[in-house]
Amino acid sequence: MKTNDKKDILKTLLSEIDERECKRMHYRMGLAVKIAEALKRKGMNQKDLANELGKKPAEISKWLTGNHNFTIDTLVDIQSALDIKLIDVENSRFETIQTLPEEIAFRPQHTNICTVGTEQISAYPVLIDSNEKILWN
Amino acid sequence: MKIRLKEITDFKGNKVHYYSVYVDDEKYTLFENFLSDNVESNRKQVNNILIRLTEMKKHYGAREHFFKMSEGKIGDGICALYEKDLRLYCIRFNDSIVLLGNGGIKKTRTYQEDNKLHAIVKCLQKVSTILDRHIKEEKDLIITEDNELISDNINLYDDENK
Numbered sequence A: 001m002k003t004n005d006k007k008d009i010l011k012t013l014l015s016e017i018d019e020r021e022c023k024r025m026h027y028r029m030g031l032a033v034k035i036a037e038a039l040k041r042k043g044m045n046q047k048d049l050a051n052e053l054g055k056k057p058a059e060i061s062k063w064l065t066g067n068h069n070f071t072i073d074t075l076v077d078i079q080s081a082l083d084i085k086l087i088d089v090e091n092s093r094f095e096t097i098q099t100l101p102e103e104i105a106f107r108p109q110h111t112n113i114c115t116v117g118t119e120q121i122s123a124y125p126v127l128i129d130s131n132e133k134i135l136w137n
Numbered sequence B: 001m002k003i004r005l006k007e008i009t010d011f012k013g014n015k016v017h018y019y020s021v022y023v024d025d026e027k028y029t030l031f032e033n034f035l036s037d038n039v040e041s042n043r044k045q046v047n048n049i050l051i052r053l054t055e056m057k058k059h060y061g062a063r064e065h066f067f068k069m070s071e072g073k074i075g076d077g078i079c080a081l082y083e084k085d086l087r088l089y090c091i092r093f094n095d096s097i098v099l100l101g102n103g104g105i106k107k108t109r110t111y112q113e114d115n116k117l118h119a120i121v122k123c124l125q126k127v128s129t130i131l132d133r134h135i136k137e138e139k140d141l142i143i144t145e146d147n148e149l150i151s152d153n154i155n156l157y158d159d160e161n162k
Helices: A003-007 A009-015 A019-042 A046-053 A057-064 A072-082 B030-038 B043-060 B115-136
Strands: A104-106 A114-116 A119-121 A134-136 B002-008 B017-023 B078-083 B086-094 B097-105 B155-157
Touching: A003 A009, A003 B030, A009 B030, A009 B043, A019 A046, A019 A057, A019 A072, A019 B043, A046 A057, A046 A072, B002 B115, B017 B030, B017 B115, B030 B043, B030 B097, B030 B115, B043 B078, B043 B086, B078 B115, B086 B115, B097 B115, B115 B155
Parallel strands: B017 B097
Antiparallel strands: A104 A114, A114 A119, B002 B017, B002 B155, B078 B086, B086 B097
């Protein structure tokens, strides 16, 4: 490696890092921080959590390095053991979204009535987000 | 042994100050040697370590649980960031100050069984002793309130060479 290359090696490597990898690591480390903070809050140590989950203490230590790719099952178990929220699905609202037919020619604003071919139909699902904000109507 | 501190400013963020050292009359810091020695054979692992260092500096701080602690002797602050078999040995002062050393692939059960890694850790232990003495004596090296190590770019010596 040339002298200048070796001096600039860090700058070069950092400029070539994949953004997706950064995002993944961000979440892994963030989960580790949440778990470590919850342990502290509950006055537990890594060994206590290991016992609770039937794991070896070394495994908990590995999780907390922030480099572990957790399975959903493990996260759910940790949530229960530490009484924290690591995955949030309960508050999401799931709406069935019907694919709109291509023939829609006209749909009056502010109503759910639209014209398909020559026939008027009503009550298409309204697409809303979890804050009830209308995304499509 | 003499060392000279260098702050590493290429990582984005402001939660951690990273440093490395030039040992004796070496042209490169320990961390520059780590990168150049390992990047070709272990690019992905090196990249992951760099991402983790960036995340700490940007978001989380150098929390103790991110590191494998007590790799040296008690109290010397030597710890390791690891990525599969790759080790980067560091001296962690607190959540905001970390000195990045050298490292390599650990093929044996303990680093002491590997001549190269053992030499790297022993070197860092000497660095730690020098820094510790200068900080305690508040001589030529201070930790500021903003968690910066200031050494005025001078050489710091061990007891035998002071």
